[in-house]
Amino acid sequence: MAKPRVKVPKTAKAGDIVLIKTLITHKMDTGLLKDKKTGEIIPQHIINSFQATYNGATVFSATPHAAISANPYIAFNVKVDKTGDLEMVWKDNKGKTWSAKKTITVN
Amino acid sequence: MTNKMQIAVVDRRDFVLGATAAGLITALSVGAAHAEVIPTLEEAMKTAVGDAKPSEGKVTLKLPEIAENGNTVPFSVSVESPMTADNYVKAVHIFAKGNPRPDVASFMFTPASGKAEVTSRMRLGQTQDVIALAEMSDGKVYMGKRTVKVTIGGCGG
Numbered sequence A: 001m002a003k004p005r006v007k008v009p010k011t012a013k014a015g016d017i018v019l020i021k022t023l024i025t026h027k028m029d030t031g032l033l034k035d036k037k038t039g040e041i042i043p044q045h046i047i048n049s050f051q052a053t054y055n056g057a058t059v060f061s062a063t064p065h066a067a068i069s070a071n072p073y074i075a076f077n078v079k080v081d082k083t084g085d086l087e088m089v090w091k092d093n094k095g096k097t098w099s100a101k102k103t104i105t106v107n
Numbered sequence B: 001m002t003n004k005m006q007i008a009v010v011d012r013r014d015f016v017l018g019a020t021a022a023g024l025i026t027a028l029s030v031g032a033a034h035a036e037v038i039p040t041l042e043e044a045m046k047t048a049v050g051d052a053k054p055s056e057g058k059v060t061l062k063l064p065e066i067a068e069n070g071n072t073v074p075f076s077v078s079v080e081s082p083m084t085a086d087n088y089v090k091a092v093h094i095f096a097k098g099n100p101r102p103d104v105a106s107f108m109f110t111p112a113s114g115k116a117e118v119t120s121r122m123r124l125g126q127t128q129d130v131i132a133l134a135e136m137s138d139g140k141v142y143m144g145k146r147t148v149k150v151t152i153g154g155c156g157g
Helices: B002-007 B012-033 B041-049
Strands: A005-007 A016-023 A047-054 A057-064 A073-080 A084-092 A097-106 B059-062 B066-069 B073-079 B089-096 B103-109 B116-122 B128-136 B141-152
Touching: A016 A084, A016 A097, A047 A073, A057 A073, A057 B116, A073 A097, B041 B089, B041 B103, B041 B128, B059 B128, B059 B141, B073 B089, B073 B128, B073 B141, B089 B116, B103 B116
Parallel strands: B066 B141
Antiparallel strands: A005 A016, A016 A073, A047 A057, A047 A084, A057 B103, A073 B116, A084 A097, B059 B073, B073 B116, B089 B103, B089 B128, B128 B141
8 A cells, every 4th residue: 555755866975964755655543543433443553663774784763653643754864975775664563564775876 | 330329319529520430440441451551751761761861952853833733743853963983873762741652753873874863743632842862872861842732633532
């Protein structure tokens, strides 16, 4: 259902700190609300892990809890010294995984 | 329902008190049935940074003064740090005391992050203080705080 969207600059100068913007479609059910029809509590279903690696090394990660809004948006920075692949992985508490990969060319 | 039998003899005030207490007990037992342990703000903060005493400063928490919709409140946190291999921000933990669960998110940085800055969106159930704790590589902890007025809460009804 969900496809992550990321905004990553294609090129950068060595030593630049670049801004990465990410968004993933996810309901982020808090586990506090009841289904209006059945009265049952809707179980918690959230993205609970996000990790970004550049050339295999972790640069940033996050542990969202239920208080992060639906369709989690996360923007962070990466310092790039050489050309490489930025890989991002999202996981939810039901074991589903999504990923995105972008190359940043340093010139 | 023995309560009904007693209504005749107890006065209204006692009945209201009794009914409130009975309601509370029901609410509590419903909570227990889900067997979920919800940490207090203090417990959540302790889990995040241990016994370290947070000092003021270094942390800038950007949040709207008034949030019309508590479902999506944009926020951004930045921490002053050179972000070098021996002096960087390890993590930033966000808490909202007035939410049903106080923990909002944790963000982990490395020197390769370049800047200790992150932007996201959170849910706020009511007008409250939002707290950011920054954990530095030398073990020091800094705290930033902002009050947000929430017009419509973001935790459903």
